[in-house]
Amino acid sequence: MNFFQRLKEGLRKTREEFSRHLEALVGFKREIDEEFTEGLEEALILADVGLPTTQYLMEQLGQQIRARGVRTPAEALAYLKEEVASLLGREVSPLNWAPSPPTVILMVGVNGSGKTTSLGKLAFLLAREGKKVVVAAADTFRAAAIDQLEVWAQRSGAAFIRHQPGADPAAVAFDALQAAKSRGWDVVLVDTAGRLQTKVNLMEELKKIKRVLAKEQEGAPHEVLLVLDATTGQNALSQARLFKEAVEVTGIVLTKLDGTAKGGVVVAIARELELPVKFIGLGEGIEDLQPFYPRDFAEALFTDIRPEGGEKQICSS
Amino acid sequence: MLSLLSERIQGIFKKLRSKGRLTPEDVDGALKDIRVALLEADVNFRVVKDLVNRIRERAVGQEILESLTPAQQVVKIVHEELTRLMGGGERGINWAPQPPTVVMMVGLQGSGKTTTAAKLAALWKKQGKRPLLVAADVYRPAAVKQLQVLGEQIGVPVFSWESQDPVEICRRSLEQNLPFPPNPVIIDTAGRLHIDVPLMEELKAIKEEIQPQEILLVVDAMTGQDAVEVAQRFHADLGLTGVVLTKMDGDARGGAALSVLAVTGCPIKFMGTGEKIGNIEIFHPDRLASRILGMGDVLTLIEKAQEHVELEKAKEWHKKIQQRDFTLEDFLEQLKQMKKMGPLEELLHLLPGLGPIKELKGVEVDPKEVVRMEAIIQSMTPEERRNPAIINSSRKKRIAAGSGTRIQDVNRLLRQFEETKKLLQVLTEGKGKKKKMKELPFPWI
Numbered sequence: 149m150n151f152f153q154r155l156k157e158g159l160r161k162t163r164e165e166f167s168r169h170l171e172a173l174v175g176f177k178r179e180i181d182e183e184f185t186e187g188l189e190e191a192l193i194l195a196d197v198g199l200p201t202t203q204y205l206m207e208q209l210g211q212q213i214r215a216r217g218v219r220t221p222a223e224a225l226a227y228l229k230e231e232v233a234s235l236l237g238r239e240v241s242p243l244n245w246a247p248s249p250p251t252v253i254l255m256v257g258v259n260g261s262g263k264t265t266s267l268g269k270l271a272f273l274l275a276r277e278g279k280k281v282v283v284a285a286a287d288t289f290r291a292a293a294i295d296q297l298e299v300w301a302q303r304s305g306a307a308f309i310r311h312q313p314g315a316d317p318a319a320v321a322f323d324a325l326q327a328a329k330s331r332g333w334d335v336v337l338v339d340t341a342g343r344l345q346t347k348v349n350l351m352e353e354l355k356k357i358k359r360v361l362a363k364e365q366e367g368a369p370h371e372v373l374l375v376l377d378a379t380t381g382q383n384a385l386s387q388a389r390l391f392k393e394a395v396e397v398t399g400i401v402l403t404k405l406d407g408t409a410k411g412g413v414v415v416a417i418a419r420e421l422e423l424p425v426k427f428i429g430l431g432e433g434i435e436d437l438q439p440f441y442p443r444d445f446a447e448a449l450f451t452d453i454r455p456e457g458g459e460k461q462i463c464s465s
Numbered sequence: 466m467l468s469l470l471s472e473r474i475q476g477i478f479k480k481l482r483s484k485g486r487l488t489p490e491d492v493d494g495a496l497k498d499i500r501v502a503l504l505e506a507d508v509n510f511r512v513v514k515d516l517v518n519r520i521r522e523r524a525v526g527q528e529i530l531e532s533l534t535p536a537q538q539v540v541k542i543v544h545e546e547l548t549r550l551m552g553g554g555e556r557g558i559n560w561a562p563q564p565p566t567v568v569m570m571v572g573l574q575g576s577g578k579t580t581t582a583a584k585l586a587a588l589w590k591k592q593g594k595r596p597l598l599v600a601a602d603v604y605r606p607a608a609v610k611q612l613q614v615l616g617e618q619i620g621v622p623v624f625s626w627e628s629q630d631p632v633e634i635c636r637r638s639l640e641q642n643l644p645f646p647p648n649p650v651i652i653d654t655a656g657r658l659h660i661d662v663p664l665m666e667e668l669k670a671i672k673e674e675i676q677p678q679e680i681l682l683v684v685d686a687m688t689g690q691d692a693v694e695v696a697q698r699f700h701a702d703l704g705l706t707g708v709v710l711t712k713m714d715g716d717a718r719g720g721a722a723l724s725v726l727a728v729t730g731c732p733i734k735f736m737g738t739g740e741k742i743g744n745i746e747i748f749h750p751d752r753l754a755s756r757i758l759g760m761g762d763v764l765t766l767i768e769k770a771q772e773h774v775e776l777e778k779a780k781e782w783h784k785k786i787q788q789r790d791f792t793l794e795d796f797l798e799q800l801k802q803m804k805k806m807g808p809l810e811e812l813l814h815l816l817p818g819l820g821p822i823k824e825l826k827g828v829e830v831d832p833k834e835v836v837r838m839e840a841i842i843q844s845m846t847p848e849e850r851r852n853p854a855i856i857n858s859s860r861k862k863r864i865a866a867g868s869g870t871r872i873q874d875v876n877r878l879l880r881q882f883e884e885t886k887k888l889l890q891v892l893t894e895g896k897g898k899k900k901k902m903k904e905l906p907f908p909w910i
């Protein structure tokens with residue numbers, strides 16, 4: 149067998165193996181030994197928690213074990229889940245509403261992370277709560293981005309503000325805000341073009357959108373949501389850091405959790421940057437957006453939940 | 466500048482001396498850091514584990530280069546290993562013997578399939594082909610429109626059909642009776658999760674129907690540990706032929722590429738390096754290896770030390786020149802060396818016993834020029850590279866189109882090659898004081 153074949157063989161059952169492995173370890177092991185802690189470490193890394201935060205968690209656990217606060221594998225696992233949940237803020241982090249409407253929400257993120265789709269779902273969620281929502285097509289750059297958003301606006305029954313492709317995105321956002329103000333609408337959702345966080349001029353463009361909104365209304369935007377693909381690895385930290393620096397991100401939408409990726413990097417982001425996750429995306433349908441429950445997420449981080457197994461939702465609501 | 470160069474020159478003349486061999490302790494120490502680097506670059510945990518074990522086996526007992534520490538020597542071995550792993554496989558496109566060649570783009574949502582499809586179409590169009598784009602994403606709102614807009618921008622036709630069945634759309638795209646049959650046909654499929662059984666079945670049905678020569682998995686360079694899971698499922702269901710790594714213009718280290726490679730064994734064929742249509746590149750394994758390892762300083766150091774090793778290569782070239790066997794490929798290699806080393810004139814001045822050489826005055830290589838030359842030479846057939854005499858005007862036209870340059874550029878390159886060859890022969894055959902250069906171990910002239 150060559151290297152690849154060997155590796156493939158080894159990797160084939162990684163996922164299944166690994167959660168069963170953990171369960172088995174917890175179930176059958178009476179003592180916490182090296183094999184067990186290594187299993188935990190592996191679980192965290194495979195969930196994209198990243199090495200520094202994994203090491204931090206393992207050290208915390210180590211201290212507990214030495215202090216005899218944690219004695220059995222089951223206790224160790226429970227302790228880690230609790231630690232993760234506490235890093236993530238334990239409770240649901242609600243949207244920040246403007247003291248007087250409209251509330252302005254700006255969606256930002258790298259290319260393809262799910263901004264437009266999440267915005268569509270959010271528009272639907274808010275409309276269902278009885279809010280009047282307007283959607284601003286401030287991605288004037290990507291081919292057919294405006295048409296894509298228009299479909300979502302129709303699906304959710306939101307008003308829709310658009311300019312020509314190539315127009316100034318800040319102007320689109322401004323128009324939507326003005327329209328909302330003059331008509332007494334409750335929420336302005338601004339879709340922006342995907343951009344890599346390292347592109348300085350594109351980040352400047354984003355800052356400008358934010359400035360224009362702030363000038364037009366006190367405290368706007370009230371939420372700047374960074375849309376993060378759960379499949380992303382450690383680069384998500386760079387995304388969170390640089391988007392936060394540029395436009396003071398207030399929260400994260402973690403998308404594509406309906407796949408096999410765990411999105412564990414948000415634990416590292418919470419620890420290093422104190423950014424809460426506000427919503428999670430669980431599919432391409434309009435209802436596939438849910439509030440983020442830290443405890444459920446922590447639970448799922450150590451379990452293998454697959455849609456095939458009938459378990460689709462990571463959050464119980 | 467000068468002192469740096471002279472340091473390099475001295476380095477080159479230093480004999481390759483062994484400083485002993487790597488002990489297991491040396492290797493283990495270094496591998497700890499490497500493990501951290503690989504995990505931070507998002508290489509899958511299991512892949513890292515396997516790689517580290519494999520390298521341990523390989524590294525213990527190896528000789529340590531004179532100018533490196535044992536740890537650096539290990540990094541060098543790892544770098545070589547990564548480059549080798551990623552460089553394997555046939556990286557060109559499998560063109561069908563009977564056109565059209567059908568290329569199918571598959572991948573997760575948001576990975577960059579549509580943009581990549583358009584970029585490839587533009588690239589191939591520039592090479593004189595007649596691509597057709599097929600809009601088979603019937604799910605995402607405005608996905609068809611997106612491809613149409615891109616097609617318009619690059620002047621490539623886009624096939625779409627009022628149907629909710631992607632299999633039918635793909636079939637019809639191949640059944641059209643066009644005056645100029647398209648080639649290649651590039652199918653843009655909808656993004657989907659690897660665990661979405663009905664949608665994976667749909668891809669299988671498309672594959673059955675259209676029998677593509679290439680099934681390219683589009684992978685976001687930012688992907689984390691899950692990359693193995695994704696690649697494995699797509700490969701198991703479809704039998705991938707290659708990988709395209711997108712969003713490489715950001716600061717992602719791109720370790721996912723290694724994970725994907727490890728589970729599929731498929732070559733990485735292209736890299737997306739920006740939002741513009743022209744931002745697509747042939748994959749460079751050594752560059753990605755450096756990026757994944759991330760140890761910039763150490764790697765520069767190693768590269769310097771590596772120059773010793775190139776002595777061997779230089780000797781080989783020397784022999785080739787004497788046997789008049791010096792090809793365009795050798796020429797390209799030398800240009801690259803020159804780009805690394807700085808202006809030739811300065812370099813030669815530093816050599817003991819050599820005065821200024823009039824022929825080489827002002828010889829300097831513009832890095833951009835090297836890139837262009839590289840493109841031109843790569844567009845030639847192996848036969849043309851060995852024997853440039855056969856390059857007639859129709860061949861020149863093809864080469865220029867293939868490399869996105871002008872015929873003048875091709876002519877200039879050929880002229881420069883001839884001149885260099887002549888100069889080299891003069892130098893190595895030795896006349897007058899230039900005789901001293903007979904043993905000149907220089908790769909970069």
Ligand SMILES: Nc1nc2c(ncn2[C@@H]2O[C@H](COP(=O)(O)OP(=O)(O)OP(=O)(O)O)[C@@H](O)[C@H]2O)c(=O)[nH]1
Pocket residue numbers: 257258259260261262263264265266287290293340341342343375403404405406407428429430431432436574575605656658
């Ligand atoms: N499975 C799944 N797919 C999602 C989710 N959210 C978004 N997507 C899909 O991801 C792809 C990209 O989503 P978009 O909303 O277009 O992403 P974007 O960030 O607006 O992309 P750009 O504007 O091009 O940067 C689409 O195919 C979406 O349907 C999710 O939670 N789960």
Ligand SMILES: [Mg+2]
Pocket residue numbers: 263264265287293339340341342
């Ligand atoms: Mg979008």
